[in-house]
Amino acid sequence: MVTERILVVDDEETVCQSIKKILTRKGYSVDNALNVEEAVKKINDLQFDLVITDLMMPKTSGMELLKIVRDHYPELEVIMITGYASIESAVNATKLGASHYLPKPFTPDELNEVTEKVLLRHKEKAAQLKDKKPAETEQLSTDAIDVDMPFSEAEVAKATSKDYVEALTHSDIPLAKKVADKAYCHTGRRECRRVALQGQECPNECPIEAKEKARAKSVTRVTRPVADFIDVDMPFSIGEVEKYTGAEYVNCLGRSDMPRVALFGRDATAKHSVLVIDDEPIVCQSVRRILSKQSCAVEEAFDVDAALQKMKLHKYDLVILDLKMPKQTGMEVLESLQKNYPDVPVVMVTGFASIETAIEATKAGAYNFIPKPFTPEELTKVAQEALAA
Secondary structure, eight states, rough: OOOOOEEEEOHHHHHHHHHHHHHHHTTTTEEEEHHHHHHHHHHHHHHOSSEEEEOOOSSSHHHHHHHHHHOOTTEEEEEESSSSSHHHHHHHHHHTTTEEESSSSSSSSHHHHHHHHHHHHHHHHHHHHHHHHHHHHHHHOOOOTTTEEEEEEEHHHHOHHHHHHOOOOOSSSSOOOHOOOEEEEETTEEEEEHHHHHHHHSSSSHHHHHHHHHHHHOOOOOOOOSEEEEEEEEEEEHHHHHHHHHHHHTTTOSSSSSSSSTTTTTTTSSSSSEEEEOSSSSHHHHHHHHTTTEEEEEEESHHHHHHHHHHHOOOOSEEEEESSSSSOOOOHHHHHHHOTTSOOEEEEESOOOOOOHHHHHTTTTEEEESSSOOOOOOOOHHHHHOOOO
């Protein structure tokens, strides 16, 4: 028998009653709330597995309720429903942790299918956590640790970790050297093996930090740690060439040992470096014109191979990636970028935009998703947000 509890939050009572009627036929226990304040009170008082909330509500919106759930009730699943569906709100809801985004009007079958999928995923996550907890507390005593510590090892491990408990003596302070091979040193502001072995921090300056400062002073150039040869005719790594010439020279190199003089110093004042991956040159040129006004140095790549090679050779602060690309799809390129360059934000752009692809890209790690054609204001806003993140 289905026993999951669902809370429906919508300022239209008819919508609440319709959803309740559909889901109770499937055996779910369904409760309603007409505003966010009432919803939060019910979540505090009762236990729910899923919240289905409307996006547009008076006073406090469904997006704000989603933030509250994410911050205070992370175990809860949330489905966002709205009669004003847009790619922007779908991306924002997904980034905030919504399990699904369902535009109104939807059919009973659509609602049942989405609800079943989300609750199945909720069950699987709960089962994984249940399997994990006993492993962490296995073989731990249920007796009180000491007179001054009237807690069992299992209780303490549940709130901290098994390693913490194993490091405890008859004091409530764990021995640092027992916790791990390394322990945190406040002097050097890092994990340090010496603290773990000796149980005490260095009294004055951290010797490791002192060595790093001395090494930093002796280095005149910062080179990129790329070992690949630039080309067959240039059997040197990018790092080697940069060491003797400088970053500006290297940034102007193509597949020749002669730098493109027109590029030398062109982006010297730029604050950010952006790579545009799009097989349409006109799009790349548009992005260049727009973002160059925002102190961005913009480079183009018209195919996937060129883009990945550029990513190897240069450091970028932002990647703007087309969804439809030859050789590989934008999603496949996004997956590769997330794997190899997880700290570089990626903004997807496409002339074939849909809410489904926007959600898919966001879940895959894209920072944002913009439909073509976009205005200079739209691109500038998203780029500024990504670069500030």
